[in-house]
Amino acid sequence: MLALRADRLFDGLSSVALGNPTVVIDEGRILSVSSGGAVPADAEELVMPGATLLPGLIDTHVHLGFDASQDPVSPFLAAGPADLLATMRENAARALSAGITTVRDLGGKGLSTLDLRDAAGNGGVRLPHMLVAGPPITSPDGHCHFMGGVADGEGKIRTAVRALIERGVDVIKMMGTGGSMTPGSDPLHVQFQDREIRAAVEEAHAHGVPVTVHAHARDGIRAAVRAGADGLEHAKFWVADGIEPDPATIDDIARRGVWVCPTMGAVPGSPPPPAAVAKRLALADDLMRDMHRRGVRLVAGTDAGISPAKPHDVLSFGIEEMARAAAMSNAEALRSATSVAADCCGVPAKGRLIAGADADIIAVGGDPLTELGALRAVRAVILNGARVR
Ligand SMILES: [Zn+2]
Structure with missing residues (x-):
């Protein structure tokens, strides 16, 4: 189990960012997305100050x-x-x-x-x-x-x-x-x-x-x-x-x-x-x-x-x-x-950070909702729930 924390989150659907997000993932799936939510005791925690989480x-x-x-x-x-x-x-x-x-x-x-x-x-x-x-x-x-x-x-x-x-x-x-x-x-x-x-x-x-x-x-x-x-x-x-x-x-x-x-x-x-x-x-x-x-x-x-x-x-x-x-x-x-x-592409379990979706997630430095160039400051890549970068 892995818990990601950052400054904000774009879920792939809404127009505004979620502040202080916690995303819990397990077995390649997103279990929960919350603002300021607790991290489960058995989860490895990855904290990225200044970063935005968004779908891969x-x-x-x-x-x-x-x-x-x-x-x-x-x-x-x-x-x-x-x-x-x-x-x-x-x-x-x-x-x-x-x-x-x-x-x-x-x-x-x-x-x-x-x-x-x-x-x-x-x-x-x-x-x-x-x-x-x-x-x-x-x-x-x-x-x-x-x-x-x-x-x-x-x-x-x-x-x-x-x-x-x-x-x-x-x-x-x-x-x-x-x-x-x-x-x-x-x-x-x-x-x-x-x-x-x-x-x-x-x-x-x-x-x-x-x-x-x-x-x-x-x-x-x-x-x-x-x-x-x-x-x-x-x-x-x-x-x-x-x-x-x-x-x-x-x-x-x-x-x-x-x-x-x-x-x-x-x-x-x-x-x-x-x-x-x-x-x-x-x-x-x-x-x-x-x-x-x-x-x-x-x-x-x-x-x-x-x-x-x-x-x-x-x-x-x-x-x-x-x-x-x-x-x-x-x-x-x-x-x-x-x-x-x-x-x-016919893969609706991807492209969104919501409970039940596939855990393909990236973290970028800054806020792409205000500056799209932030997409080039990739700090983490999670594929199928596992960190590849
Ligand atoms: Zn072509």
């Missing part, structure tokens, strides 16, 4: 197999299974030490991310909880085709989705449009017909698995929403010469409760993204504010690994960027990376 952070969009170099694809393609596993372990460990206790990998090479998730012991390295998509479903020569998830036509798409689910993926990722990092792929190109996306959604839902769709282009976003996707990745409404947000579609996204992960987050001072991305990024603040104002469920996720700006511990910068761009309060931005992210 969740990055809903990472690529553990990408090494955050200028060209992450070449080493990814060249690596054999053992080297790739080593890279993924290293990246996952880096996330964990930054207080990210759950990651959702939305695109790995073949089934490598499932192998990592399921590997016993993980070579002695403690890793965050992992939810994985395996290889994204994509069109022939489409975005990230080199990950191994190529399928087209309703029948083949259903078969591919079923095979991934039988192998145990937590989520289906589908590439609704092209992407910037695949040579020959155009982010404005819509890769699938509505009926193909719908086939994937129906097949996945029949097995209780959600589908999230990568979509840059406005028309790809519309197609994914029409087809019943559960989530959208990027979703910046790209058109030929900029972005063109469409209020009716945004209202539809909000009404249907579709999760939107705008993949924000970059280490300050990093090299800029490709010109087409940078140009549209500068236009995205109004869109973010509008989505938030219209009630879209925005979740934190970074696309960690795809460039030097996005190492696997970049999430704190993504939370700050989202707060600024969408004009969210700090509490709202923190919820997007805790309770809201947990709900998006």
